[in-house]
Amino acid sequence: MSVVGTLAMVLLVAAAALAVARIARAESLGARGVALDTVTSVITCGILAWAAIAEDGDYLDLALVLSLLGFLASVTIARFIESGDET
Secondary structure, three states, X not given: OOHHHHHHHHHHHHHHHHHHHXXXXXXXXXXXXXXXXXXXXXHHHHHHHHHHHHOOOOHHHHHHHHHHHHHHHHHHHHHHHHHOOOO
């Protein structure tokens, strides 16, 4: 693995750790939803970086599916907050 690939993975792990800490400390559902979307995006970026490092395009399908699931989760959380059922 190249130096750039290693640096990218280290930064992505740090971003994911900070986002998970934000999920644990968030007081509102909206803040947790944004942090969860951030974690999903960071994981997707990690998969794409790994695909570039490994020069293997098989991981691209996994990244696409994870991106779609993250989008659906964000929309679901937004609709739940909009309905006013937030606790």
